[in-house]
Amino acid sequence: GQSLEQPSEVTAVEGAIVQINCTYQTSGFYGLSWYQQHDGGAPTFLSYNALDGLEETGRFSSFLSRSDSYGYLLLQELQMKDSASYFCAVPSNTGKLIFGQGTTLQVKP
Amino acid sequence: DAGVIQSPRHEVTEMGQEVTLRCKPISGHDYLFWYRQTMMRGLELLIYFNNNVPIDDSGMPEDRFSAKMPNASFSTLKIQPSEPRDSAVYFCASGGQGTGYGYTFGSGTRLTVV
Numbered sequence: 001g002q003s004l005e006q007p008s009e010v011t012a013v014e015g016a017i018v019q020i021n022c023t024y025q026t027s028g029f030y031g032l033s034w035y036q037q038h039d040g041g042a043p044t045f046l047s048y049n050a051l052d053g054l055e056e057t058g059r060f061s062s063f064l065s066r067s068d069s070y071g072y073l074l075l076q077e078l079q080m081k082d083s084a085s086y087f088c089a090v091p092s093n094t095g096k097l098i099f100g101q102g103t104t105l106q107v108k109p
Numbered sequence: 110d111a112g113v114i115q116s117p118r119h120e121v122t123e124m125g126q127e128v129t130l131r132c133k134p135i136s137g138h139d140y141l142f143w144y145r146q147t148m149m150r151g152l153e154l155l156i157y158f159n160n161n162v163p164i165d166d167s168g169m170p171e172d173r174f175s176a177k178m179p180n181a182s183f184s185t186l187k188i189q190p191s192e193p194r195d196s197a198v199y200f201c202a203s204g205g206q207g208t209g210y211g212y213t214f215g216s217g218t219r220l221t222v223v
Binding site: 030031033041042043044045048087089091094095096097098099100101102 | 140142144151152154157159164165200202204210211212213214215216217
């Protein structure tokens with residue numbers, strides 16, 4: 001089976017940097033994805049890591065360490081609009097995507 | 110591209126009634142997923158299809174739930190009879206070979222069973 005753990009809530013101030021961690025247990029590993037969901041909206045895809053290391057996309061970066069079964073999403077230069085829930089997710093070899101419980105990020109002025 | 114289209118956006122129904130949720134995936138995507146989201150249980154995968162064929166329905170809570178995908182451009186999720194505990198937001202998502210695991214979600218259907 002697959003399970004993921006991430007913190008339930010994180011709070012940070014505008015302009016700061018925040019890191020959202022995710023640890024996973026899977027029977028087979030095919031990468032780690034991150035999704036963002038604003039309140040009342042749909043999840044939207046942010047990033048996918050298949051290999052170890054850091055992937056950068058603008059203010060957002062995602063990191064993976066397969067040996068530690070661990071990844072994180074790094075958000076820099078936080079803006080108020082970044083207040084949302086962030087989900088890590090792992091795919092199976094058949095394409096099924098299983099989500100963590102999500103981390104609610106609150107950005108304060 | 111209009112994205113993944115779900116209907117209705119909101120549905121309020123009485124316990125015992127049949128509910129049908131609809132989804133039109135992005136053209137060319139060969140995976141279609143149905144998820145349910147609640148505060149208590151988070152995002153749960155109910156069922157998914159590959160090339161219109163159901164691959165894994167182990168997340169379907171019970172026999173009251175059924176899903177079909179008669180063609181590449183349409184899928185339904187049906188609940189019969191509905192119960193108050195089915196109240197949730199139901200999302201449809203689609204993806205394809207070229208998208209990696211970057212699946213696109215529809216806007217969801219907020220279902221309330223009273």
